[in-house]
Amino acid sequence: MFESLTEKLTGALRSLRGTGALTEANMADALKEVRAALLSADVHFTVARDFIARVQAACVGQAVLKSVSPGQQVVKIINDELVKLLGEGTTELAAKRPLKVLMVGLHGSGKTTSTAKLGKLLKKKGARPFVVGCDIYRPAAIDQLEILAKQEELGFYSDRVTKDVPALGTTGLATALAQNADVILFDTAGRLQIDTDLIEEVKKLKAAVTPDEIILVADGALGQEAVNVAKAFHDALGLTGLILTKLDGDTRGGAALSIKSVTGVPIKFIGVGEKTADFEPFYPERLASRILGMGDVVSLVERAQENIDQAEAEKMAEKLRKADFNLEDFLAQMQQVKKMGSMQSIMGMMPGMSGVQLPGDAEKQMKRTEAIIQSMTIQERRKPSLLNGNRRMRIANGAGVKVLEVNQLIKQFEQMQKLMKMMKGGNQQKMMRQMEQMKRRGGMPGF
Template identity: 65%
Template sequence: MFESLTDRMSKALRNIRGVGKLTEENTAEALKEVRSALLSADVHFKVAREFVERVREKSTGVEVTKSITPGQQIVKIINDELVELLGNDTSEISTARPLRVLMVGLHGSGKTTSTAKLARLFRKRGMKPGLVACDVYRPAAIDQLETLAKEGDFPIYTDRDQKKVIKIAKAGEKELISQGCDVIIFDTAGRLQVDNELIQEVSDLKQKIQPEEVFLVADSALGQEAVNVSKTFHEATNLTGIILTKLDGDARGGAALSMKSLTGVPIKFVGTGEKMDAIEVFHPDRMASRILGMGDVVSLVERAQETVDQDEAERMAKKLRKADFNLDDMLSQMRQVKKMGSLGSIMKMLPGMNGIEIGDEENKKMGRTEAILLSMTPEERNSPNLINGRRRMRIASGSGTHVRDVNQLLKQFGQMRKMMRKLKGKNPEKLMKKMGGGPGGMPGGGMPGGGGLPGGFPGA
């Protein structure tokens, strides 16, 4: 997400580094590039103009302290303005119970999928969500929600014979509350902002069920049109929040930078992929950091806490301290990393890694490494020295790879184990300097089969 904007922002700020004072002259060209970057990212022209003016006012004439460069100082100013533009603070969800959530939006914006994703997120927080199918127009809409509810094991209310949306909603709310649900999510039909009849229908529905939260589900690729959409729905239903979907597939992200500023409605969640757990709480400060290529370590740590098995991590730590690490442990670590998402999505959360491209090929290499490990017997993974030439041929054949791939994996594993034995009982930092290893501590850098990822990616 925001790849295009991040790249152009970086180029715009690169030219201003090295000057002793931020003046109107030496910032004018950089801010011109910043404005161009915002417009190319589909940010509304009014938002882009006002953003640049605020940055110019705050940066002109500012003395640069000895400890930082002018480039760092203007990045700080731009970062603060981006946070302000995106909403400043993370918006909290209503604490009312039962919590009624009305989902509205255009056709194809991802309302039904987002309904199930939101239900999964609420359950992680200890709530019991239930779903109400209020889309009586789209063929198979009820079937889709039923399938998602079954996959997530959520209670769901449907009535295929009833065509009155308000009656479905009221009956569904009553039924799900009787089942002990404390969050009721109403999935409504998609409707165009110019369709007055359907807009009035959702407005009437909102008046009848009196939801605590009304979320507009908006496709991030809408760009400037997202502002008009959100304004129309806000006038009809008094929106309390926005869910931006498909943010992982939009390199521009202009909708995120425009909607809050022009409508006053906060972005509360963002969809980051197709999987049911690919939804995140929207944090303006973290998103601003990502846009400026400074990573998002806090979100990365939170993701690790949610996905990493703590017992397994403690077991692995003990084995590493004893320099007792085998191929089974490598397989376990790789699977832990895969739970956190693709390598590309993880790398983008690390400061300074924004310019490094991690494509599908790198993920495929990681998959091939896993296939090689799974083609070994438990005995071979526990004692790699048993793997002779004949066994290497069998492993390569079983994993659909070449013998050279197996040889490379075993060679890198041997380097890792040798390094761990040297680290045992010694100062790791001094030893790494002596060995000339990278910051990840693995000679040559990279995960076996990972194409030499910088710094020795976790799992190696």
């Protein structure tokens, strides 16, 4: 997410970070590059222009703190302005219960999936969500929503026969309230483009169910078009919030940086993948930090707390401390990390690592490593010394890989075991030499 923008912005600001004194010349050069970076990320022209003007005004006559360099202070000013641009203040849904949420958007924006994702997120926070399928034109949308609702154990209602959308919404609302639901999410029909019929139908549904929140689901990869779609829906319906989807595949990020400024509607959630877990509340200050390459440690810790079993983590830490770590433990550790999302998304939350691109086959390599270990017996995982030539051939066939890959994994794992024993014994110099050797030979197992 935002890899290209992060790379260009950090490049533009690199020259300023170590600057002892700011001059009109070096400021102008740096801000010119920042402006070019924003425009290349598909940020709206007027938004980019106003952003640079605000940064420039904040920098002129700025009292420089003794504890930081002038260059560092400019980076802080840019970070603060990015937070303002993305939307200051609360991005949470209304606190009232029962809460009625109308989900709107164009066809293909990820509206149905986002409805289920939002329901799952709210359920984790203690709510009792209920989803109502109001898309009478695309039966597959109702089927998809029903499958997702069942998967996430959400309440569900729809009617595949009726052609009266407001009546469907009203019945769905009554059904939800009868089942003691306290958050009701209405998934509406979309179109390939904004048209009068779509708007009129949603207006009638709005009048029938009187929603507390009207959320537009917009495809973040559309760039400026997403901003135009948001403006049109806001003018017609009075949006209260936005969900930007598909940000995992969009390296530009212009929509996220422009949409709040142009529409005045806050971004409340972002979709960062296809799975129902790939959905996050939107925090402007955290995203600003990611964009400037400073990571997002808070979100990383929150994700770890949600997905990694604490008791299992402590047990693993003890095994590492005792240098008693086998391939079965390694597989369990990989599977825990996978719950947190893709390796690239995790890297993006680490300070200084957001611009670092993993090799294109990194995720595939992890899957191959997992397949190799899963093709072993429990006994083989716990005692890799049992793996003779015949066993390795069987494992390679079972995992669908070459024997060479099995050999490489076992060799790398043996090196890692030696490293852990050195850590336990406190032999720092030997440990550093071993790490350098592992780095030259292809790194840790699985990567």
